[in-house]
Amino acid sequence: MSEPxxxxxxxxxxxxxxxxxxxxxxxxxVQYEGITAEHEAVRNCAGIFDVSHMGEVEVRGPQATDFVxxxxxxxxxxxxxxxxxxxxxxxxxGGIVDDLLxxxxxxxxxxxxxxxxxxxxDFQWMKDNIGNYDAELKNISEDVSxxxxxxxxxxxVLQELTDTNLSEIAFFYFKTNVKIAGKNxxxxxxxxxxxxxxxxxxxxxxSEHVWDKILETGKDKGVKPAGLGCRDTLxxxxxxxxxxxxxxxxxxxxxxxxxxxxxxxxxxxxxxxxLVRQKVEGLKRKIVGFxxxxxxxxxxxxxxxxxxxxxxxxxxxxxxxTLKKNIGLAMVDIEYSExxxxxxxxxxxxxxxxxxxxxxFYTKKYRK
Numbered sequence: 001m002s003e004p005x006x007x008x009x010x011x012x013x014x015x016x017x018x019x020x021x022x023x024x025x026x027x028x029x030v031q032y033e034g035i036t037a038e039h040e041a042v043r044n045c046a047g048i049f050d051v052s053h054m055g056e057v058e059v060r061g062p063q064a065t066d067f068v069x070x071x072x073x074x075x076x077x078x079x080x081x082x083x084x085x086x087x088x089x090x091x092x093x094g095g096i097v098d099d100l101l102x103x104x105x106x107x108x109x110x111x112x113x114x115x116x117x118x119x120x121x122d123f124q125w126m127k128d129n130i131g132n133y134d135a136e137l138k139n140i141s142e143d144v145s146x147x148x149x150x151x152x153x154x155x156x157v158l159q160e161l162t163d164t165n166l167s168e169i170a171f172f173y174f175k176t177n178v179k180i181a182g183k184n185x186x187x188x189x190x191x192x193x194x195x196x197x198x199x200x201x202x203x204x205x206x207s208e209h210v211w212d213k214i215l216e217t218g219k220d221k222g223v224k225p226a227g228l229g230c231r232d233t234l235x236x237x238x239x240x241x242x243x244x245x246x247x248x249x250x251x252x253x254x255x256x257x258x259x260x261x262x263x264x265x266x267x268x269x270x271x272x273x274x275l276v277r278q279k280v281e282g283l284k285r286k287i288v289g290f291x292x293x294x295x296x297x298x299x300x301x302x303x304x305x306x307x308x309x310x311x312x313x314x315x316x317x318x319x320x321x322t323l324k325k326n327i328g329l330a331m332v333d334i335e336y337s338e339x340x341x342x343x344x345x346x347x348x349x350x351x352x353x354x355x356x357x358x359x360x361f362y363t364k365k366y367r368k
Contacts, residue, residue, distance in 0.1 A: 194238025
């Protein structure tokens with residue numbers, strides 16, 4: 001078995017006491033001080049994450065917009081320059097290749113940010129579907145480091161390290177050539193936690209300097225280094241999906257509950273026909289939120305039952321650090337998807353009572 005790849009911040013994780021694990025073939029910290037402490041730091045102050053494992057693909061050329069428009073579910077034709085949108089790539093049957101962020105530099109230049117575990121697969125999918133579009137693809141994943149600073153004090157802390165007025169970067173917009181602690185970066189007001197914050201892209205050789213300066217500046221304000229563990233609890237509370245859990249080749253965006261990012265009115269995109277058909281025929285299953293009424297923490301893959309019959313499976317489950325409740329998301333047959341429907345979760349040998357609740361467990365605190 002091959003050794004996991006190291007990000008440019010690997011030595012930093014050791015320096016700050018990170019417990020490093022193999023995640024999608026990358027050596028990354030699952031936690032430093034502890035998942036709950038890091039989760040609460042992001043909700044109340046700010047946390048800093050190494051997300052350099054994420055993939056980045058540039059699309060350039062006269063027909064870059066046409067290609068990306070056909071590739072993803074959302075509508076890139078209405079994007080402004082320096083805007084970011086969330087979208088999915090689908091197979092012809094409507095199943096999900098991956099979810100991604102689309103950064104528009106110009107009509108002939110886009111940056112697609114994809115999941116670490118899917119980089120090779122996604123890039124091959126793009127190449128397989130570029131057809132006769134007058135556009136070129138370049139996988140720059142190996143050349144980019146990325147840091148996320150997330151939390152209500154993210155702007156206050158980062159502002160001390162730049163002359164750029166960060167308040168002028170609107171939610172889901174970005175700026176290039178931003179000097180952070182003297183290093184040239186692309187900075188977007190995006191994130192994966194349900195809090196205000198920024199994702200910062202830079203050269204590998206600049207990442208440790210930027211990381212250290214952010215922590216040095218934010219130390220007295222309560223900024224903490226944060227790992228993969230709290231990244232998952234934070235995104236889950238905010239109803240943000242994870243590929244391999246809520247999204248997969250076997251789950252469509254409509255079943256996952258993200259139809260708002262699927263623009264069926266577009267002339268065409270890969271998977272449109274299947275998704276239109278699914279919408280017309282009606283969903284047979286969907287992802288719902290649930291809250292445990294009996295003891296036990298639900299986990300990914302556990303069966304969901306009704307009167308002893310398997311009606312679905314848990315996609316994500318946790319003891320929520322913010323809500324202090326055991327909650328989860330599950331794919332269930334459509335007749336069991338109404339709010340307050342009683343269900344059970346098979347936890348080891350016990351069928352434990354639960355009920356369907358609104359999956360928006362936490363109100364997002366984005367800066368609009």
